[in-house]
Amino acid sequence: MTAVDDATLAGISGQGGIYLSGDISINELGGPVEDSYFGSCEELAKKCGARFAYQLKENGGWMVLDEIRGNFAFEGLTLRVRSINSGFGGDGEVFDGDVLELGLPDVIRFHDVRFKIAGSSMARPSDPGFRQTDIISAEMQGNVIMEGNLLVFPAGTP
Structure with missing residues (x-):
């Protein structure tokens, strides 16, 4: 690698984005009973696993992915901004803005995964006044392989 000055760099164009690979295990079925970070899943009635709250x-309510367990592996997951100004049955031209694109490579695997999607009054179950309504529970035994792109559109118009 060599240093590039500003004048030379100004003449270079490229593509921005992030390329990720990894393997994540969260209270994996058949794994260790005790997990010091995500808690013990030994008791069937006890909640365990990871929680994403948004x-x-x-000042509104919270949506959560709760009790996430299993093994997630991916290679070549990409994250970039994509301009949408055509397509989508004519809606792309009307939208004419940028979206976040999560590129799912040929190798993204879920193994023995469990999770819940829920509505919650608080971000953390330990917060005072916490109430949660489970909307859907999912359990996938075996392997699931995904590919394609996930586009995240902003709620308002650009």
């Missing part, structure tokens, strides 16, 4: 709007 607030839909300022």
